[in-house]
Amino acid sequence: MHAIAFDQAGYHLGGWTPARPVIAMSKPGTAADGFADMIGAIAAHADRQAFAGLFEHFAPRVKSYMLRLGAEPQQAEELAQETLLTVWRKAGAFDRAKAAPSTWIFTIARNLRIDAARRARRGDPVEDPSDLPDAEPTPDEAMAAAQSQGRIREALGALPPEQAQVVRLSFFSDKPHSEIAEELKLPLGTVKSRLRLAMARLRDLLGDLA
Amino acid sequence: MTPPMQQPTRHPSEDLILDYARGALEAGRALVMSAHLGACPACHAAARFAEAIGGALIEELEPASLEPDALARALARLDTPPTPPAATQRPPDDWIRVPPEVLAAARRHKRWAAPGVWVAPVTRDRRTDARSYLLGIGRGIAVPRHTHRGSEFVCVLKGSFEDRGVVYGPGDFAESDESVEHRPHVTRGGECVCLAAADHPLVPRELIGRLFQPLVRI
Numbered sequence: 001m002h003a004i005a006f007d008q009a010g011y012h013l014g015g016w017t018p019a020r021p022v023i024a025m026s027k028p029g030t031a032a033d034g035f036a037d038m039i040g041a042i043a044a045h046a047d048r049q050a051f052a053g054l055f056e057h058f059a060p061r062v063k064s065y066m067l068r069l070g071a072e073p074q075q076a077e078e079l080a081q082e083t084l085l086t087v088w089r090k091a092g093a094f095d096r097a098k099a100a101p102s103t104w105i106f107t108i109a110r111n112l113r114i115d116a117a118r119r120a121r122r123g124d125p126v127e128d129p130s131d132l133p134d135a136e137p138t139p140d141e142a143m144a145a146a147q148s149q150g151r152i153r154e155a156l157g158a159l160p161p162e163q164a165q166v167v168r169l170s171f172f173s174d175k176p177h178s179e180i181a182e183e184l185k186l187p188l189g190t191v192k193s194r195l196r197l198a199m200a201r202l203r204d205l206l207g208d209l210a
Numbered sequence: 211m212t213p214p215m216q217q218p219t220r221h222p223s224e225d226l227i228l229d230y231a232r233g234a235l236e237a238g239r240a241l242v243m244s245a246h247l248g249a250c251p252a253c254h255a256a257a258r259f260a261e262a263i264g265g266a267l268i269e270e271l272e273p274a275s276l277e278p279d280a281l282a283r284a285l286a287r288l289d290t291p292p293t294p295p296a297a298t299q300r301p302p303d304d305w306i307r308v309p310p311e312v313l314a315a316a317r318r319h320k321r322w323a324a325p326g327v328w329v330a331p332v333t334r335d336r337r338t339d340a341r342s343y344l345l346g347i348g349r350g351i352a353v354p355r356h357t358h359r360g361s362e363f364v365c366v367l368k369g370s371f372e373d374r375g376v377v378y379g380p381g382d383f384a385e386s387d388e389s390v391e392h393r394p395h396v397t398r399g400g401e402c403v404c405l406a407a408a409d410h411p412l413v414p415r416e417l418i419g420r421l422f423q424p425l426v427r428i
Contacts, residue, residue, distance in 0.1 A: 048285060055281050060273030067274055069233075077277055081284055088288055099258070103265025110233035110264070111240075118237040118335050152266035171267050174234045177225075192225070199228065202263065 032149050035101035042091035055084050058102075062109045068172040069113065079116060083109045100149045113174075148206075155205040163198035166191055218250045218381035222363075226385070227253055231260030238333040238342025238407035241309060242363040242383075245405050249306040249365075249381030305367045305403065306381050312367075312405060316344055326351040332405070342407035347371065352395035360409035361387040369402035371395060 038054050041047035059080045066076035086108050087094075094104055156164055169180050181191040222230075222243060229235050230243040247254045277283075301308050315332040323329045326348030333342045344367075347353065363385055370379040373394040378384055386392065396402045 048288065051288065052281060052285065055284055059280060059284070060276055061268050061271050063276060064271040064274040065268055068271070076274070077280065080276070081280065081287070084284055085287055100262065100265055102269045103262045106265040106268045107261050109268070114233055114235070114237050114240055118333065148262050149266050149269065152263055153270065156263070156266065167263065168267060170228065170234075171232045171264050172271075174232075176234065195228070196224070199224070199260070203259070206259075 032100045032102070036094075036096040039087065039091050039094045039101060039104075040096075042088055043094065051084070051088055054087060054101075058087075058105050059084050062105065065106075065109055065172065066113060069174055071113070075116070079109065079112055082112050086112065102149060151206060152202075155202050158205060159198055159201060163194050163201065166194045167198045167202075170195060216379065216381075217252075218246065218379070218383065220376070220378055220382035220384060221250065221253055222246060222383045222385065224256070227256050228260050231257050231264060233264075236335065236338070236340045236407070236409075238335070238340055239363050241312065241333065241342055242365045242405050242407045245306065245308050245312070245365040245367065246381060246383040248308070250383075253383075302368070304369075306365075308367060308405065312344065320344070320346075327353075333407075338409065339411075340407070340409045341411075342405065344403060344405055346401055346403045347394075347396045348401050349396050349399065352393050355391065355393040357391040358386060358388055358408055358410070361385055362406060362408040364404050364406045367403045367405055369396065369399050371402045371404070372397045 035054060035057070038047070038050035041050035042054075062083045063076045063080040066079045067073065071079060083105065087105060090108070094101070099107075156167065159167070166180070166184075169184075170177070173180060175183075177191050177195070178188050181188040184191065226235075226243065230240060230247075233240075235243060243257075247257050301313055312332055315330045318330075319332075320328050320330040328344075328346040330344040331341065332344060333340075335341070345353075363383070364378075365384075366378050366380050366382045368380060370377055370382075371394045372378070373384070373392050377398075
């Protein structure tokens, strides 16, 4: 399991300010840039204050995600912990050119949950979740990842409500689409076509990201 | 840099890529998908796009309240300094890139199942019976005729096999279900290595397969 360090220091948990001018790398202003800077600070100098800043923002959201997917509160709490501990351990592998911080953290949480389901059933530990080494991003991708999150939220907001609903249900449920259709009392074909329309629309709106 | 490899020509459906991105695939199936995504820039980009939507959606979730000591506990659990990422194990040169646990399985659990055929279990979910495994098949060897309960995902890691007139090469993805009764065989090149995931053991359709199956247990 995780090595435990007992040098727990009291940190001021208020606004986080980077200890070094790592922000020089990025355009000022967006929250995503701030979080990317924090991950960078963890990678560069094991910055515990940066970790605390990330934890305060993301751990409650990851717990919320796990609860939505049907985890018990205690398991959701532990998976949120493990997600952020993985962020700490893998900070050096984060590349702001490839993904927004929330996307990276989402994939970590997703993988840990899939793995936890298997572990819980099987009873023995497994190796690291299965993330592959990534191909190098093209300059276009790098540009796109940096700007993506706000634009994706805008695009989601521009979807017809019934399409946005199936997108949200798809991500916040690990159920097959047939069960989502039952919950919505809709034919499976309708759910699938709404989802396809939604994804196609998002690709249109966010063409350079797709 | 890895040497350039021909890009896959057989891909998972758009629906499956979305299922992967939203975390709806069982662990073994997710592993097969990630092997294909690692070899296929187009599907990889599609998965990344869907993951970015997941990232945006997680941002808009109502934050859940944590236990009062949550941050203190997390801080107490931090390695100092963060563990540097383990040196990535290189797969054999003639394999496409695979997740580390697949390499570990090949190293630790490989066993000969029949002349010219080896298997190595990778993941197993005892409650649901879902499993994933590596399958190595020598040139000229055919997997005995069989079908599947539920569907099976396969990604070719090395070499190629032929199934019902289609040749699957490195990185190619195949999905077959119970409507498919087949006898994939290795016709060209050297050994073919595949990563496969299924919900149930395969169902042999001929005597040799019934003899073969207990050996393979896949």
